[in-house]
Amino acid sequence: MLVIDDDPIIGQFLSRLGASLGLSCDVTTTAERFLELLRPETSLIFLDLIMPGIDGIQLLRLLSERRCTTPIIIMSGIDRRVLETAERLAKALDLRVVGRLRKPFRLAQVETILQEFRRTALLTPDFHPAGAAIADCDLVRAIENNELVVHYQPQVDLRSDEVIGFEALVRWQRTPQTLVFPDDFIPRLEALGLIDRLGWLVQRRGLSELEHFAQAGLAGPTLSLNVCASSLLDLRLPDTLASLAEERGIDPRRIIVEVTESGLFKDLSKVLDVLARLRMKGFQISIDDFGTGYAMMQHLRHIPATEIKIDQSFVKNMQVSSSDRVAVEKTVEIGHELGMKVVAEGVETVEQLEFLRGIGCDIGQGYYFSKPLAPIPLQMWLSNYRSAAGCGLTLGKVVDRAFIENGPWAAREALGVLK
Numbered sequence: 001m002l003v004i005d006d007d008p009i010i011g012q013f014l015s016r017l018g019a020s021l022g023l024s025c026d027v028t029t030t031a032e033r034f035l036e037l038l039r040p041e042t043s044l045i046f047l048d049l050i051m052p053g054i055d056g057i058q059l060l061r062l063l064s065e066r067r068c069t070t071p072i073i074i075m076s077g078i079d080r081r082v083l084e085t086a087e088r089l090a091k092a093l094d095l096r097v098v099g100r101l102r103k104p105f106r107l108a109q110v111e112t113i114l115q116e117f118r119r120t121a122l123l124t125p126d127f128h129p130a131g132a133a134i135a136d137c138d139l140v141r142a143i144e145n146n147e148l149v150v151h152y153q154p155q156v157d158l159r160s161d162e163v164i165g166f167e168a169l170v171r172w173q174r175t176p177q178t179l180v181f182p183d184d185f186i187p188r189l190e191a192l193g194l195i196d197r198l199g200w201l202v203q204r205r206g207l208s209e210l211e212h213f214a215q216a217g218l219a220g221p222t223l224s225l226n227v228c229a230s231s232l233l234d235l236r237l238p239d240t241l242a243s244l245a246e247e248r249g250i251d252p253r254r255i256i257v258e259v260t261e262s263g264l265f266k267d268l269s270k271v272l273d274v275l276a277r278l279r280m281k282g283f284q285i286s287i288d289d290f291g292t293g294y295a296m297m298q299h300l301r302h303i304p305a306t307e308i309k310i311d312q313s314f315v316k317n318m319q320v321s322s323s324d325r326v327a328v329e330k331t332v333e334i335g336h337e338l339g340m341k342v343v344a345e346g347v348e349t350v351e352q353l354e355f356l357r358g359i360g361c362d363i364g365q366g367y368y369f370s371k372p373l374a375p376i377p378l379q380m381w382l383s384n385y386r387s388a389a390g391c392g393l394t395l396g397k398v399v400d401r402a403f404i405e406n407g408p409w410a411a412r413e414a415l416g417v418l419k
Contacts, residue, residue, distance in 0.1 A: 001023050001024070001026070001042075001043070002025070002026050002037055002042050002044070002046070003015065003026070003028070003042045003045075004027075004030075004044050004046070004051070005027075005029065005046070005075065006029050006052060006229070008029060008049070009015040010103075011027035011028075012059075014027070014046055014110070015027050017107070019117045021042075021114055024389050028417065029055035029207060030053065031053060031058075031059050033063075034059070038068070038070070043070065043075065044071050044072075044073065044098075045070050045071065046072075046073050047073070047075065048076060049074060049076035049078060050076055050078060056074070057086060060089065060095060060121040061141070063095055064093035064094060064098055065092075067386075068095060069100040070096070070347060071097075071117065072096060072097050073096065073098060073113060074101070076102065076103060078195065080102060081323075081376060083100055083102055084100075084321050085315075085353035086100075086311060086325065087100055091313065099113040099116075100320065116270070116349065134180075134185060134188060134378070136188070136192060138174075138191060139188055139192065139193070139194070140192070145304075146222075147174065148172055148202075149172075149173050150167040150168050150202055150205045150206055150209065150307075151168045151169050151171050151374055152206075152209075152372060152373040152374075152378050153166060153169060153329075153370065154166055154365070154370050154376070154378075154381070155363050155364070155365045155371050156357060156363065157358050158353070158364050159362075164363065164384060165220065165221045165256070166213065166222075166223055166224065167223075167224040167365065168203075168206040168224065169197065169226075170202050170313055171184055172184075181276045190228075190411070196228065196231055196234070196383075197227075198332070199227060199231055201265060202225065202369065207248050207250055207255075208248060209375050210248075210254070212379070213375075213382070220319070221254070222284070223254060223256065224256040224258050224286060225255065225256070225258060226286075227257050227258065229259075229260070230353055232270070232271045232274055233267055233270045233271070234274070235274060237271060238274060238280075238283075240279035241255070241257075250317065252281050253283070255283050256284040256285070256307060257284065258276055258285060258286045258288040258309070259286070259288060268403040271347040272303075274306055275303060275305075284305070285307070286302075286306070286307035286309055286343070287308050288309045289309065289345075289375075290308045290309055290310055290311060290392060300338070305338075305340055307335075307342070307343060308334075308335040308340050308342050308343070308346045309329055309343040309344075309345055310331050310333060310361075312344060312366065313346070314327050314344055315345060315347060315356075319351055319352065328359070329345070329359050330360075332359050332360055341363060342359070342361050342362050343357050343361075343362065343363040343365060344364050344366075345365050346365075346366045346367075347364040347365065347367075348366050349368060370385075371386075
């Protein structure tokens with residue numbers, strides 16, 4: 001841990017707490033010393049906003065310029081809304097904020113954040129941030145050599161706790177030990193004009209593998225497929241996707257086409273043409289990352305969507321941010337009034353789950369249930385999940401209990417996740 005706070009007492013308090021959890025800790029009161037102490041192995045930062053000299057906001061910008069990837073907990077005694085704004089700024093700067101503390105805070109608040117951080121770190125798969133190290137020829141070769149793989153994240157009905165579908169998410173298996181995540185290669189594929197080719201690769205593989213999950217005991221699970229903005233301008237998309245589904249004997253009603261808000265504004269006449277014909281052929285339409293775009297409400301009533309997905313940034317903060325909580329509640333309300341199902345992404349805690357159930361959200365997706373998994377580990381997960389559900393438990397509860405009672409190795413056993 002690395003702590004920067006102009007109050008040395010708070011630094012000492014956090015240092016002792018970190019030590020009690022097995023974490024070493026460096027503490028400083030100045031930005032200059034902070035930047036000297038920040039190392040690649042630093043796993044967590046506590047950052048106070050109100051400091052003499054360089055304040056916390058300026059320090060966040062410096063961290064962004066240095067491309068810092070270390071998780072950050074923001075602290076301050078200032079107005080709650082200002083603290084929330086600082087968190088949004090940090091995320092806009094591509095910094096990873098995992099919590100915020102409003103002073104004076106209690107020991108229990110810090111312990112909760114640290115325990116959740118450790119649990120989330122346990123469930124997060126290892127990955128290689130390839131970034132600029134990826135050459136264009138490597139990406140072309142990855143597509144030609146079938147190195148791009150599809151992982152699937154379960155979607156759970158919040159009323160029945162039943163797994164009802166999966167979202168297909170692409171990964172690059174660059175080496176047997178290196179899994180590259182889409183943020184590191186999707187923009188490059190777009191620049192190379194290969195994004196549509198990637199989309200069809202994922203769609204073909206997803207449709208081919210969907211029936212394996214049905215054979216594992218699920219009755220007609222749905223499959224959510226992400227469609228890029230350029231594909232929404234392709235008037236052939238509805239016919240081509242329908243042909244793929246027909247070849248594999250899959251009812252189009254089991255396929256959910258996910259589109260982002262930004263993709264809906266490229267050429268509205270073509271987009272409406274494509275979406276209308278997809279719906280006429282039986283496919284479902286989901287508006288992904290709802291709430292992160294602009295001017296969405298004026299067009300929402302014109303889009304023939306069957307589903308809205310609440311962006312995980314709102315779900316993560318809804319219990320500590322009144323504005324995010326209201327956004328989630330109103331999205332559920334609007335979705336239902338327009339006859340759509342509502343999916344919450346990024347569900348990670350039992351508290352989030354119970355809140356979403358309480359406001360009538362239909363479907364949950366996130367690490368509370370499972371990370372995205374390759375087909376074989378996913379079938380193992382399904383078997384474990386059904387066993388847990390038969391005992392009146394979700395797998396998330398099983399993992400939480402195992403972690404609390406016996407530590408991370410027991411939690412890994414409960415997950416049944418293969419390395």
